[in-house]
Amino acid sequence: MVEARWTQLARVLDSYEPRTLTRPDCTRAAVLVPVQLIDGELHLVYTRRAQSLPHHRGQIAFPGGTSDPTDDSLEDTALREAHEEIGLAPQDVCIFGRLSDIETLSSRFLITPIVGRIPHPYAWAPSADEVDIIFTVPIRQLLAPETECREIWDFGGHTLPIDHFPIGGHVIWGATHRITRNLLTLLEGGD
Numbered sequence: 001m002v003e004a005r006w007t008q009l010a011r012v013l014d015s016y017e018p019r020t021l022t023r024p025d026c027t028r029a030a031v032l033v034p035v036q037l038i039d040g041e042l043h044l045v046y047t048r049r050a051q052s053l054p055h056h057r058g059q060i061a062f063p064g065g066t067s068d069p070t071d072d073s074l075e076d077t078a079l080r081e082a083h084e085e086i087g088l089a090p091q092d093v094c095i096f097g098r099l100s101d102i103e104t105l106s107s108r109f110l111i112t113p114i115v116g117r118i119p120h121p122y123a124w125a126p127s128a129d130e131v132d133i134i135f136t137v138p139i140r141q142l143l144a145p146e147t148e149c150r151e152i153w154d155f156g157g158h159t160l161p162i163d164h165f166p167i168g169g170h171v172i173w174g175a176t177h178r179i180t181r182n183l184l185t186l187l188e189g190g191d
Contacts, residue, residue, distance in 0.1 A: 005042055006117060009035065012186050013097030013115055021101040026110040030077040031064025033099065033113050033179060034088065036120040036136060043136035044180065045118070046172065047086060050132050058132070060172045062113070062179065063088070074098075078114040086134055087125025093118055099182050104175050113179045137167050142184055 034045035046060050063082040071077040079090040099113040124134050141147060142165060153162045164173035165180065172180060 005037060005040075009042065009115075009117075009187070010096050016097065016099075016186060018098045019100035020112075021103060021110055023103060023110050026103060026108045028067040028074070028077075028112075029065055029109045030067060030074040030081070030112045030114055031062040031179065032078040032082040032088070032093070033062050033115045033183060034082070034093070034118045035096075035115060035139075036118055036122070038120050038136060038138075042139045043120075044139060044142070044183075045134065045136050046170070046176070047126070047131045048133040048135075048170065050128065050130050052129065059174065059176070060170050061176050063131075064111070066109075074112040075114050078112075078116075085127050085130045087127075088118060088122070092122070099179060099186070102175055102178050102182075109175075111175060111179070113182070115183065135168065135170070137165075137172075139184070139187065141167065142180060143188065148181075 036043045036045060047063055049059050049061050051058055063085040064078050065081040067074060067077045068080070071080060075095055079093060082088040083090060093116040095114060095116045097115055099115060101110055101112050103110050126134055147165055147167065148163060149166060150161055150163050152159050162173055163181070164171050164177050
C-alpha cells in the first residue's frame with residue numbers, strides 16, 4: 001500500500017508533459033517540491049521564508065532559487081537550493097519529474113518546479129538566514145474542496161482575487177499556491 005502511493009505519483013509525473021516557458025526578460029529559477037510519506041499519507045514539505053529576507057519575507061514557499069551558472073540543470077538548481085535552505089542532501093532526493101513552468105509577474109521569475117521523494121523522518125538543518133519554519137501538509141487535506149479559498153486582497157490600493165490554502169495557521173498563496181494547485185490537478189487526473 002505504501003509503495004502504491006509512490007508508484008501512483010511517479011506514474012502521473014512520468015506520463016506528464018510539462019509546459020516549458022521561455023522568457024528572455026525573466027530570471028530562471030527552480031524549486032524542489034518535496035514529498036514525504038508520513039503515516040501512510042503523502043505530504044508536501046513547505047518552508048516559511050525568514051523575516052530577515054529582503055523579498056517575500058514570511059511567505060510560505062518550496063525550497064528553491066535562482067539558477068546558477070555552475071548548475072548543470074534546473075534539477076541541480078532545485079537540489080542545491082534545498083540543501084542550502086533546509087539541509088536536504090541531494091543524494092536523499094529521488095526526483096520524479098517536473099511540473100509546468102510558472103512565471104511570477106511582480107518579480108519576473110520563470111520557475112521550474114521539480115517534484116522529489118524524500119525520506120521521513122528527516123533531520124532538517126534550516127538556514128536561519130533563509131527559513132523560519134519547515135512543515136508538512138497532507139495532500140489529502142489540500143485536495144479537500146473546503147481547503148482552497150478565493151478572497152479579494154488589497155495590495156497598496158489595488159485589489160485582486162487571490163486563491164490560497166489557509167492551513168494550520170499558514171497561508172499558501174502566490175507562486176507556491178500555483179505550483180501546489182498544478183500538482184493537485186495532476187493527481188486528480190487533470191492536466
